[in-house]
Amino acid sequence: MTQDAPSIDELLVTVREFVQEITPQLDGRDRYHAQCAVYLLDIVRRELGADGTDATAEQAMLARYLGDGAAGAAGLAALAAEIRSGRLDARSDELLADLTRQVVGKVRITRPDQLHPMHRESRPAE
């Protein structure tokens, strides 16, 4: 349902502004954790704003290795087990490319500035 303003993002920005405002008054460990809190809020904002492209790509990747129906954490766990068993050894180059795209999707949320230019602008093409 429709909530009144501020929006979720505006609320997160407000909390972020407050934490940043008090950070200079903190010392040592508390200061460090306040900086980490801002870092976490930015992750939350990016994750809430994600358009779903990377999620779709992840599901398509899981289907290529495990068949339809594989999805989410359970699907990733099944893929991890398949890799460990050695049954996907012949597809290791393909896996390297696919898992790079999967991890790029995570880094886009955690710290997009850490991505190599080759992964910055382009969205995964399906």
Next chain:
Amino acid sequence: MTEQGTTSTALRESITAGLRQAVKRRFGAAADIDAVEFTSLGGSNRTVLFDLVDGTARRRLVFRQETIIPANSPFLDPARQFRVLSLLYPEGLPLPEPIFEFDDEDSLARAYVVAFVEGETVPRRLLDAPRYERARQRFCAQAGEFLGRLHALDPAPAAFLAEVPDSIDPLATTMARIDRWGGVHPALELAARWLERHRPTSTRRCLLHGDFRTGNMLLDEEGMRAVLDWECAHLGAPAEDLGWLCLRSFRFGHVDRPVGGFGPREPFYAAYASASGHPVDPEEVRWWEIFGFIRWAHYNVMQAYGHQTGARRSAAFAACGRNIALIEYELLMTLAGHYH
């Protein structure tokens, strides 16, 4: 409630009393402690600086105590850390002099005392501040010489480390810990599979530092003063220590300087070969760097697990869980040959 930063007055007083008692037991009733400083360094270790005062003599010392013992801890207990330091200090390697170990008659447990060494450990300062330019120039050769000398030692007196899981099979041990702590990481599995299929064939086994990286060594303007943090010491392939120092995750913004963010590989490898008598195989070091990403990821898995299970919660430990993706990314980019 946090371990450091908000250490309660009562806790500080009990540690101070325990230190004073330990010092008097060993150095006589006239000995005392002074200038006690509770630092906030170390995640699971308590570090306290103090002066040992005996008549007119005064010496700055460091008290190290293990405070959190995580399940399946990957770290050596303080007793074995002290034993490693005691074994190596007489060899003339730059490390803090071990002074004494706490025993059952002390009120403090799982702890030891070493000499304080003046210097800087913070990576960003060491890598960026103009005052350390000379130390930076010397670093690669000094790091190579240090590891070369360490690895040239007879590992027999360190046989007590043979039972440490990392001495047996670091890859299997690390993956087993990730399994226990949880999380789903196909990228780490892919790298582990690559490592399994490309295991190095070298057989030389040495006493390793195990955590030799920027941040765990103390420098001053003239260069390396002391190598700290021996809680990961174990027996293994010497290239493991070389690869860990070169891990991209420990270059602190200077990704074009593979040796700890300080400089190029060539002088590091050359100094190592000269001090140890063994040439470096860059491909073997690369194998250990790929392994190093998994190992670095596994420490982050451990911190995220500690946070999730409530053992020790903080914003920093929560961030560790999400930072695993950054390590996976650098790992895959290295495996693909894009990063070096």
